[in-house]
Amino acid sequence: MLPRDLKPEQFSGYPPEARRLVTGYIGALQRLPLSFVPSLLREVIDYDFKFPVERKAVEKELANLKSLSAEQIDTWFQAFARIQLSPKLESFDWINAPAQFVEQLSSYLWTTHQLDGFRTAAMGYAGRLQAAVPVEPPAMPRLGITVVGQGVGMYEEALFRKLRPHGAYFSRVKPENGLNQLLGAVSARAKANPVAYGHWYIDGGVAAEHDSAVTCVSYGALEPARVTLLRKIQSESGRPGMGPEALRTVMAQLRPADLGLGKASMGNASPDAVLDRFQMKVLTEGSGTQIFSTTFAQWTAREALRRAQPLTLLVRFAPRQRQKPMNELLSSTSDRVELDPVGSLMDGDMGAYYNWLNQQRLPGADQSSFLVWFEGHGEAVAVGPSMARGTVSNSVAEIGQLLSWMS
Amino acid sequence: MELACNRREFLRTAAGLTLGGTLLGSSRLVRAATVPKRKKVVVITFGGGARDQETFAAEGQENIPHLMKDLIPQSTFFTQVVNRGILGHYVATASLATGVYETINNFASLPPEHPTAFEYFRKDLKRPASDAWVVAPSNGFNRIGESNHRSYGSGLGARVLLPKHLLTAATSGGRDFEHLLRDNYETPFYAPELGGGEIELEQLEQILKLSVNEFKKKALTLSSPDELSVYIARQLMKQMAPSLLWVTMHDIDIAHAGAYSLYIEGIRRTDRLCADLWKTIQSEPEYAGNTTLFILPDFGRDSDDDSGGNGFQHHRTGDALSRTTWMMAMGAGIREGVVFDRPIEPTDLVPTLGSMLGFSASFAQGKPIGELL
Numbered sequence A: 001m002l003p004r005d006l007k008p009e010q011f012s013g014y015p016p017e018a019r020r021l022v023t024g025y026i027g028a029l030q031r032l033p034l035s036f037v038p039s040l041l042r043e044v045i046d047y048d049f050k051f052p053v054e055r056k057a058v059e060k061e062l063a064n065l066k067s068l069s070a071e072q073i074d075t076w077f078q079a080f081a082r083i084q085l086s087p088k089l090e091s092f093d094w095i096n097a098p099a100q101f102v103e104q105l106s107s108y109l110w111t112t113h114q115l116d117g118f119r120t121a122a123m124g125y126a127g128r129l130q131a132a133v134p135v136e137p138p139a140m141p142r143l144g145i146t147v148v149g150q151g152v153g154m155y156e157e158a159l160f161r162k163l164r165p166h167g168a169y170f171s172r173v174k175p176e177n178g179l180n181q182l183l184g185a186v187s188a189r190a191k192a193n194p195v196a197y198g199h200w201y202i203d204g205g206v207a208a209e210h211d212s213a214v215t216c217v218s219y220g221a222l223e224p225a226r227v228t229l230l231r232k233i234q235s236e237s238g239r240p241g242m243g244p245e246a247l248r249t250v251m252a253q254l255r256p257a258d259l260g261l262g263k264a265s266m267g268n269a270s271p272d273a274v275l276d277r278f279q280m281k282v283l284t285e286g287s288g289t290q291i292f293s294t295t296f297a298q299w300t301a302r303e304a305l306r307r308a309q310p311l312t313l314l315v316r317f318a319p320r321q322r323q324k325p326m327n328e329l330l331s332s333t334s335d336r337v338e339l340d341p342v343g344s345l346m347d348g349d350m351g352a353y354y355n356w357l358n359q360q361r362l363p364g365a366d367q368s369s370f371l372v373w374f375e376g377h378g379e380a381v382a383v384g385p386s387m388a389r390g391t392v393s394n395s396v397a398e399i400g401q402l403l404s405w406m407s
Numbered sequence B: 001m002e003l004a005c006n007r008r009e010f011l012r013t014a015a016g017l018t019l020g021g022t023l024l025g026s027s028r029l030v031r032a033a034t035v036p037k038r039k040k041v042v043v044i045t046f047g048g049g050a051r052d053q054e055t056f057a058a059e060g061q062e063n064i065p066h067l068m069k070d071l072i073p074q075s076t077f078f079t080q081v082v083n084r085g086i087l088g089h090y091v092a093t094a095s096l097a098t099g100v101y102e103t104i105n106n107f108a109s110l111p112p113e114h115p116t117a118f119e120y121f122r123k124d125l126k127r128p129a130s131d132a133w134v135v136a137p138s139n140g141f142n143r144i145g146e147s148n149h150r151s152y153g154s155g156l157g158a159r160v161l162l163p164k165h166l167l168t169a170a171t172s173g174g175r176d177f178e179h180l181l182r183d184n185y186e187t188p189f190y191a192p193e194l195g196g197g198e199i200e201l202e203q204l205e206q207i208l209k210l211s212v213n214e215f216k217k218k219a220l221t222l223s224s225p226d227e228l229s230v231y232i233a234r235q236l237m238k239q240m241a242p243s244l245l246w247v248t249m250h251d252i253d254i255a256h257a258g259a260y261s262l263y264i265e266g267i268r269r270t271d272r273l274c275a276d277l278w279k280t281i282q283s284e285p286e287y288a289g290n291t292t293l294f295i296l297p298d299f300g301r302d303s304d305d306d307s308g309g310n311g312f313q314h315h316r317t318g319d320a321l322s323r324t325t326w327m328m329a330m331g332a333g334i335r336e337g338v339v340f341d342r343p344i345e346p347t348d349l350v351p352t353l354g355s356m357l358g359f360s361a362s363f364a365q366g367k368p369i370g371e372l373l
Helices: A016-023 A026-030 A037-044 A052-067 A070-081 A098-111 A115-132 A178-192 A223-237 A244-252 A273-285 A293-308 A326-331 A341-360 A399-406 B002-015 B065-074 B089-098 B117-125 B163-170 B175-181 B201-208 B212-219 B225-239 B251-257 B260-283 B346-357
Strands: A143-148 A168-170 A199-203 A215-218 A312-316 A369-374 A380-383 A391-393 B040-045 B075-082 B132-135 B159-161 B244-248 B291-296 B324-331 B338-340
Touching: A016 A026, A016 A037, A016 A052, A026 A052, A037 A052, A037 A098, A052 A115, A052 A293, A070 A115, A098 A115, A098 A244, A143 A178, A143 A341, A178 A199, A178 A312, A178 A369, A178 A399, A199 A293, A215 A273, A215 A293, A223 A244, A223 A273, A244 A273, A273 A293, A293 A312, A293 A341, A312 A341, A341 A369, A341 B260, A369 A399, A380 A399, B040 B089, B040 B260, B040 B346, B065 B075, B065 B260, B065 B324, B089 B117, B089 B346, B117 B132, B117 B244, B117 B346, B132 B225, B163 B201, B163 B212, B163 B225, B201 B212, B201 B225, B212 B225, B225 B244, B225 B260, B251 B260, B260 B291, B291 B346
Parallel strands: A143 A312, A143 A369, A168 A391, A199 A215, A199 A312, B040 B244, B040 B291, B075 B338, B132 B159, B132 B244
Antiparallel strands: A168 A380, A369 A380, B075 B324, B291 B324
16 A cells, blocks of 8 residues: 555544544645655644644644645655665555554664665655744743752762753752742743643652643652553563564553543543643653653653643652662562662753753744752752853852743 | 764873874784683673763763773774664674674564674684673573574574573572563563573583572672673683673663663663673683773664754664764783774674684674774
8 A cells, every 4th residue: 555545535543633634635645655654644643632733733744745846745755765665564554553654664674774764864854844834933932940859968969061051050049949939930921821731840759739720740640550551561561472562562552541541530620632642652652751750751841842842841850769789689579669869860960951952942942941950959050042151150049030030 | 973083082181092093003012921822702792882971972981980091091992883783782782793784673582694703713613612602681682692594503603691591590580580581671571582592500500610599699799680791701701711702781771761870870880890801801811811802882872962862761863873882902912002083883893803713704794803903
């Protein structure tokens, strides 16, 4: 089955809005190579569960593809057309299972040494798309905040080494009531610019009290889902012939309800199908998110930035469980979870850098600001157009002052 | 090339190395002992991928103090080893062992398709099975000792020791030790069915001369699978003194779980364990003065700058940083304190071993590395 043979009725298994969208662009899709189309359909099939920003992006991309002339299609996609695919891939049901096709395609590209060619083709396409479909600037300059080091007392090593060159380092921030001040700032921004999924709070532990207008995802609230998922993984892994790729396929077929998500009792006033799907994907697609809270916090932030492109994002790292050494592994099973606050601080330090990097990939980066703070302590780095790079301040400052200097 | 230039500068300033190609004459060449002992080679694969910024870059050198201070000054160091194959640990290590970019399924327990260095070594030099060994921490590596190539038969390769398997057998398995069979942190519950080549529990005593109790007691003092592997490797060196020994380390692969501190801890531990093995080589009578040690990662990890990846966590993008890594050689016949920038490939290792030990790697894709011969 090749894209040129696409027909509207083949999308009958798609969710309603996705079906409505894609059937308006069959003609455009028919002109494209198989090495490209399933990647796009992987986005389209989830349209009903996408954040508003993502929906707009998919709509604009499809509209752009429709507008291209035959010559432009040749130019834009010649690198994709050069990718040789196997008969097995061509006969795969890539319309209804585009994500699984992309997984198999990835494996095939590695095996046939075509991955570098595909990567070049993909980057070329992304560049052309960005030039053809200008992105809208954000409704207000973005603000990212990362809080690290919960539960750490003394710490002698230098923090924020990767971020310091990009902003101002403060050594004497008054820590009292710091988290509440930051949550208050997020709430104020959410009130000033009430955009759906525009303002987020991600907590690697149990979420602190926060404004209900803020989208909240926490490791603590997802514990029942994580436990259910780990049990499912264990039981699937015990089946004969189950391998990592087959396991990934099983996980890709899970629905939020399979993990107990989607109930009003999960702390939400009402189920949110879009957020439930997001949370499920964080747990099923993010390596390590099920077992280490620091990985959960960083990956969730990465996905929130990439997909929802929030105007405000506050990420708070919490202590993760300790990796168990061999003598403990050998001695007994223990259900007691021991935490590693210092290791978690190191994770959060790098995680903060990655949060800033990912925020800077979004439109309006030149106006965006970023703050990282060692919770309960005086160290922070503030990055933004109004902050001098590579500077150090040893003056006493309030967190609220840092936020106002950054805005 | 930019990566190579950075590495070269870091190493020159921090480890006091000189550029290869210009000062060869003045670099000390480690000569073999005057009484000719049989040449031996030990290969260590460094852990499952580590990036420059956590190792040889200025900010990363604090994580590899033993490599920087002890090993590199005694080595010939190659700054650009470019892996053009599949960036999966088992298939990449198999490629290192065969000198061919293998395309076998990374997650299946399959032998390489092309002859391994162990098969070339044993067939050409008529060496017994006891003279070539692999110590691997991961169950997925159990078939790496020999290929299914038609020109070589079953039993003509290296014997493979899986320390985790030994330990599980010694402790009678059970739910308490399921984590010991954890292959990697990306697929924590996956363990392919083991088949062929692994040593049975009853050989623990015959080959390694260890009682079960002794083994268990020692294992309790160790903190990681790679520490267990090095303990087993050292025991093997004492008892069997194989001429070709391959040790695959894997602790750094914890990076897949996304915890940066554990990735750094893995690098630091691997650094220390490499130094430990080098000390063993220098102190064991069968190895001192006649052994060449190679240390090299299978590949790197993704760059922070590629939005398709998640930085250190994985090696999925195929970008330059994930493909480009390094290699050091030290010991008998190797010049000390020299750096070479020209790109080489991991497939060059097996032909080089062939030139050193006297076997022909006839099916390998790579070429012997002249700077080491």
